Amino acid sequence: MSATLRDIAAATGLSVTQVSRALNDHDDVSVETKIRAREAARALNYRPNLSARRLASGRSGIVGLVLPPQDRTPRDSMFVQMVRGLSGAFSRRGRLFVLHAAEDGEDMVSVHQRLIDGGSLDGFVLIEPEHGDPRVAYLQKRGVPLVMHGRGAPRPDYPFFDIDNVAVGRELTAILLRAGHERIGFVNGIASTCYAAHRREGWDTALRVAGLAVDPALHEHGQMTESVGALATLRMMGGDGPRPTALIAGNMLLAKGIYSALAMLGLKVPGDVSVVAHDDMLPGEDLMSLPPTSGTRAALEQSWEPLADALIGAIEGRPVTQLQQVGGFEIVEAGSVAPPG
Amino acid sequence: MSATLRDIAAATGLSVTQVSRALNDHDDVSVETKIRAREAARALNYRPNLSARRLASGRSGIVGLVLPPQDRTPRDSMFVQMVRGLSGAFSRRGRLFVLHAAEDGEDMVSVHQRLIDGGSLDGFVLIEPEHGDPRVAYLQKRGVPLVMHGRGAPRPDYPFFDIDNVAVGRELTAILLRAGHERIGFVNGIASTCYAAHRREGWDTALRVAGLAVDPALHEHGQMTESVGALATLRMMGGDGPRPTALIAGNMLLAKGIYSALAMLGLKVPGDVSVVAHDDMLPGEDLMSLPPTSGTRAALEQSWEPLADALIGAIEGRPVTQLQQVGGFEIVEAGSVAPPG
DNA sequence: TTGCCAAACCGAAACGCTTCGGGCAAGCCT
DNA sequence: AGGCTTGCCCGAAGCGTTTCGGTTTGGCAA
DSSP: OOBOHHHHHHHHTOOHHHHHHHHTTOSSSOHHHHHHHHHHHHHTTBOOOHHHHHHHHSOOSEEEEEEOSOOOHHHHHHHHHHHHHHHHHHHHTTOEEEEEEOOTTOOHHHHHHHHHHTTOOSEEEEESOOTTOHHHHHHHHHTOOEEEESOSSSSOSSOEEEEOHHHHHHHHHHHHHHTTOOOEEEEOSOTTSHHHHHHHHHHHHHHHHTTOOOOGGGEEOOOSSHHHHHHHHHHHHTSSSOOOSEEEESSHHHHHHHHHHHHHTTOOTTTTOEEEEEEOOOTTSOOTTSOOOEEEEOOGGGSHHHHHHHHHHHHTTOOGGGGEEEEOOEEEOOSOOOOOO | OOBOHHHHHHHHTOOHHHHHHHHTTOSSSOHHHHHHHHHHHHHTTBOOOHHHHHHHHSOOSEEEEEEOSOOOHHHHHHHHHHHHHHHHHHHHTTOEEEEEEOOTTOOHHHHHHHHHHTTOOSEEEEESOOTTOHHHHHHHHHTOOEEEESOSSSSOSSOEEEEOHHHHHHHHHHHHHHTTOOOEEEEESOTTSHHHHHHHHHHHHHHHHTTOOOOGGGEEEOOSSHHHHHHHHHHHHTSSSOOOSEEEESSHHHHHHHHHHHHHTTOOTTTTOEEEEEEOOOTTSOOTTSOOOEEEEOOGGGGHHHHHHHHHHHHTTOOGGGGEEEEOOEEEOOSOOOOOO
């Protein structure tokens, strides 16, 4: 068995109360007492009993994420990376991160309810935001801290970490506009996701600002897989109207599909068609073979630390405005863009 | 807030003690009291507080799995499926299943230690067994229940669920021997894994029993990916000695690689080369395009329920011998085997 | 009648921690 | 000198549950 506070109290001659306060860094404990308590704790290999802590304070030090029930295989690899990232980030902050997969027919809200009622979780990381997200509504009603990866509104009233996807869409389009393109196709992510909608909005406004017409035939939503990218490209390039002279890919997998479709059509990049893409920099997707591609770039794995910070901040009761962060992105020039032929 | 035992006691006129015993189905509570307590519990939407339970009884109702730190992308999809399966299986049994990803440089044993000392987990599901597994040694020493997916020895002293991989190797080989093949190649999984070793053993003994020489050049270990399968095939078919007339694939992804390598070499299945494979029946790996392949078949997803049962059995103190289960497999005939040409 | 037993129940202690409300010095102000 | 603050500390209560030991019944045998 692990040592308890009482053991440390006995070893140091302090009271249990004071040891608790010392280890939790309260401010009416003298510095030397804190040191003494900490040393004894380490010597005795003390680990706080999370259940007892939770029972006494209402905090367990455990945070969780509920994996949505749909199984979309292409995302699996990303989920694992996310779990790894969050697990590490919380671990470094002395918290335990825990993943629970919703069952297939199960309602997301009731899964959260079950976890809260069990009395073991301090807060949640949410992914895949929706407009008017019911999970958010429920958790807010119950006063349970949360942080969202992404956001369901331009200016939500809950903590989140997101990148400015409107700007991503705008900048991707702007790169091509600056090179002189006027017919710009966009192979975007799944229609129902917020980030895809934001990027579309960016594309849309960039075109309008440039005084160009927005042709819905030049926009495709879909899963971010190679085949979807290829199919969308074939459809756009084989349409009746004038072909696009440039394409935007929502991520590198879509870009890969675009490249193979263009190769199949005998079109060269950037000679015949320019290509830009947003790169999440997910490792291990074996995209070495892709030609260098201009566009925007924001490492998804840089989300985990801010998310962890924001959730812990929420648990500790910091105001929401301090817990909303928008990450940056880079614009890279790699030679996949040229003026229209 | 959720109702507590005291609320139920107040509502029913019973004592807290008796309500607790009633809800936990102890045997010195009258049937009608049990019913009364259960009804009140439901009416008040009572959820036991896991932290309090854990503190009092030493059981939290939470079990976990620690994801090994290496990131082997081809397995990610399987991990997600496993997490889903286990999460559901434990959920159905009133337990909470929880996943914790080990950090990259982190020692597996110390991760388990941290989780146990935190006092929140009742037991662990272990995956990827090793010979003399240090996790098992540690958990057994601390008296923490565990169940292994697979096994590190033919007859381990801990609970496990596994299929008879020696028999899988033997049967795959036997199918080909019966058709008259004598030079049989085996494209197997990673060398360090137990199941691959077991299958190799089955192949080996089947050959020996048939009075045939065992040629190590006809056995390849590697990741279970399409490219590994293709490369192994090219190597075996291009060797100096006599070519194999039949190939065994460790799973369907390897089989896919074998098929494309054979096609590249202009060899027909089963006319020129026979192929058998073991099929884990993992969904979503888009193997529709594969020709029907004879061999063995055991759905990996049938492991989750037995694993959950075994771990709960271990937690409840049932003897180890009742907690060791070997799942079956099918032998399927699909036309990818013919006598050697 | 008395004594005994089993069935059904209950009070109180315990689990390890946090926190509320206070106590005791020592130093400062007026 | 009396009263206040400040810094450090402690006892005890309480979180919601399980469980140990004991008490109250009613029935049955002696």
